[in-house]
Amino acid sequence: MLDNIRDLYQEVVFDHNRNPRNFRVMENANRTVEGFNPLCGDKITLYVKIDDGIVSDVSFQGQGCAISTASASLMTDIVKGKSEAEAEHLFEVFHRITTSQDAAINLDELGKLAVLAGVRAYPARVKCATLAWHSLQAALKNQTSVTTE
Amino acid sequence: MSNYDVQALRRDFPLLHQSVHGKPLVYLDNAATAQKPQAVIDAIEHYYRQDNANIHRGVHTLSQRATDAYENARATVRRFLNAAGDKEIIFVRGATEAINLVAQSFGRTRLQAGDEVLITAMEHHANIVPWQMLREQLGIVLKVAPMNDAGELLMDEFAALIGPRTRLLAVTHMSNALGTINPVKRMVDLAHAQGVPVLLDGAQAVPHIPVDVQALDCDFYVFSGHKLYGPTGIGVLYGKQALLESMPPYQGGGDMIRRVTFDKTEYAGLPFKFEAGTPHIAGAIGLGAAIEYIASIGLTAIADHEHALLAYATEQALTIPGLRLIGTAAEKGGILSFVLERIHPHDVGTILDHCGIAVRAGHHCAMPVMDFFGVPATTRASFALYNTFEEVDVLMEGIREVVKVFG
Ligand SMILES: Cc1ncc(COP(=O)(O)O)c(C=O)c1O
Numbered sequence: 001m002l003d004n005i006r007d008l009y010q011e012v013v014f015d016h017n018r019n020p021r022n023f024r025v026m027e028n029a030n031r032t033v034e035g036f037n038p039l040c041g042d043k044i045t046l047y048v049k050i051d052d053g054i055v056s057d058v059s060f061q062g063q064g065c066a067i068s069t070a071s072a073s074l075m076t077d078i079v080k081g082k083s084e085a086e087a088e089h090l091f092e093v094f095h096r097i098t099t100s101q102d103a104a105i106n107l108d109e110l111g112k113l114a115v116l117a118g119v120r121a122y123p124a125r126v127k128c129a130t131l132a133w134h135s136l137q138a139a140l141k142n143q144t145s146v147t148t149e
Numbered sequence: 150m151s152n153y154d155v156q157a158l159r160r161d162f163p164l165l166h167q168s169v170h171g172k173p174l175v176y177l178d179n180a181a182t183a184q185k186p187q188a189v190i191d192a193i194e195h196y197y198r199q200d201n202a203n204i205h206r207g208v209h210t211l212s213q214r215a216t217d218a219y220e221n222a223r224a225t226v227r228r229f230l231n232a233a234g235d236k237e238i239i240f241v242r243g244a245t246e247a248i249n250l251v252a253q254s255f256g257r258t259r260l261q262a263g264d265e266v267l268i269t270a271m272e273h274h275a276n277i278v279p280w281q282m283l284r285e286q287l288g289i290v291l292k293v294a295p296m297n298d299a300g301e302l303l304m305d306e307f308a309a310l311i312g313p314r315t316r317l318l319a320v321t322h323m324s325n326a327l328g329t330i331n332p333v334k335r336m337v338d339l340a341h342a343q344g345v346p347v348l349l350d351g352a353q354a355v356p357h358i359p360v361d362v363q364a365l366d367c368d369f370y371v372f373s374g375h376k377l378y379g380p381t382g383i384g385v386l387y388g389k390q391a392l393l394e395s396m397p398p399y400q401g402g403g404d405m406i407r408r409v410t411f412d413k414t415e416y417a418g419l420p421f422k423f424e425a426g427t428p429h430i431a432g433a434i435g436l437g438a439a440i441e442y443i444a445s446i447g448l449t450a451i452a453d454h455e456h457a458l459l460a461y462a463t464e465q466a467l468t469i470p471g472l473r474l475i476g477t478a479a480e481k482g483g484i485l486s487f488v489l490e491r492i493h494p495h496d497v498g499t500i501l502d503h504c505g506i507a508v509r510a511g512h513h514c515a516m517p518v519m520d521f522f523g524v525p526a527t528t529r530a531s532f533a534l535y536n537t538f539e540e541v542d543v544l545m546e547g548i549r550e551v552v553k554v555f556g
Binding site: 004005008009014039040041042043063064065066067122124125128 | 492493494495496499500503510511512516519525526554555
């Protein structure tokens with residue numbers, strides 16, 4: 001049973017949910033964002049360290065569903081070492097593939113993030129996947145909190 | 150119970166007979182909203198096909214028919230609650246609007262800075278936020294009666310919170326997040342002993358518990374039609390006549406006046422004083438039909454059936470490893486709220502949906518309840534008159550599948 005649900009819950013998602021990467025408090029972060037999804041009550045704290053325009057470290061803490069935890073974990077992996085402009089660009093790409101039904105998915109650009117494209121078939125769950133990314137965008141803009149509404 | 154024919158009742162609900170993700174629908178989100186029987190759908194359709202007109206305004210035949218149908222619905226609600234008179238039944242949009250009406254009309258004119266409104270730890274946001282708004286407006290104090298780990302009110306603490314500044318007790322008859330049924334008669338008596346009026350939020354209670362507002366002696370009772378197998382957008386505020394008469398209107402407009410000049414307006418009497426503008430006529434008629442439908446089965450028989458479902462579901466759920474029930478009060482309605490170890494309710498909800506099972510996953514508009522139990526959200530299955538033991542089995546199988554997938 002439950003075949004097509006594997007489009008959403010792929011092994012990568014389970015893996016990152018069970019063992020989230022960069023799941024820690026960062027003492028020397030220079031940007032910290034509280035992300036909140038008022039629809040479900042999920043919260044995440046995102047820690048970002050930016051040195052000379054480069055996201056040199058990023059980590060998170062929080063309590064969320066498998067989709068939001070995996071998305072945050074994958075995000076931290078992927079944006080670490082990127083420039084602020086590159087991180088902003090990734091946010092836009094991710095936002096497009098998770099919210100637009102017909103956006104082409106460029107696997108080269110997305111890498112592992114592509115596993116979360118399946119979420120667009122579940123409109124009620126899109127915000128679970130984008131919470132971490134909205135938090136990242138807020139960090140890049142030097143804001144300290146963000147809500148997805 | 151033996152002659153409770155659930156299969157026959159299911160045939161009264163057209164929506165139930167469909168597939169979701171290729172599986173027969175198992176609808177267990179009744180505490181959010183219940184499905185509608187054909188009798189309700191027919192009553193609304195008949196009204197729009199035959200009788201539609203504005204009420205209390207025309208001399209023509211259709212207007213008279215619409216007015217009669219609307220006022221008959223009011224009488225049906227009055228009998229349902231055993232209110233003393235039709236004037237005590239105000240049609241509103243739902244429980245939320247009814248509580249806001251009381252907060253703004255009764256609260257705003259009767260309360261002053263430092264006065265207290267007492268609620269409980271298990272209220273729906275609809276019975277928290279209107280009082281917080283009043284706090285902003287007037288500087289009143291909001292007191293919260295605590296509960297224990299089972300989700301039962303602590304009666305001694307509750308009684309001690311009723312003090313000289315308490316001006317209103319506003320409490321849920323049955324909790325939507327936990328299923329707890331509160332001992333409202335005792336609570337009303339305790340409050341009245343100190344001269345404190347009582348509002349009961351019956352949004353969850355009315356589909357499961359026969360309510361007699363005169364026996365309860367509550368001052369206000371509110372509920373929504375849509376959880377009672379009726380339409381959305383219609384609900385009821387019951388208030389004792391003398392109290393309603395002493396309260397100013399909530400909104401101004403047509404239908405709520407007797408005479409208007411630019412200098413002065415004379416308000417209409419009850420219940421029209423509180424029904425400004427064209428009401429949800431079809432909704433009221435649909436609600437009347439829903440109440441008649443329930444009466445034809447018998448609320449006690451329905452409650453017995455749901456109780457048996459809850460007992461069975463609770464027993465089955467406790468055999469699932471890692472499952473923790475949220476809300477284990479001795480007195481409970483048909484609500485099974487739970488969390489699974491290391492699996493978030495949203496994931497549970499999405500996977501159950503793929504099994505054709507509709508449950509609620511979230512905070513149930515009761516974030517303080519979630520905080521109390523230290524969980525971000527729960528998964529909630531809630532039972533209605535048309536649910537079956539087989540559906541409980543499908544739910545349990547679904548939960549076991551979730552545990553396996555996440556294993
Ligand atoms: C206990 C309780 N009170 C109030 C409400 C609000 O009802 P409505 O949204 O229909 O106004 C609900 C609905 O979820 C409820 O369960």
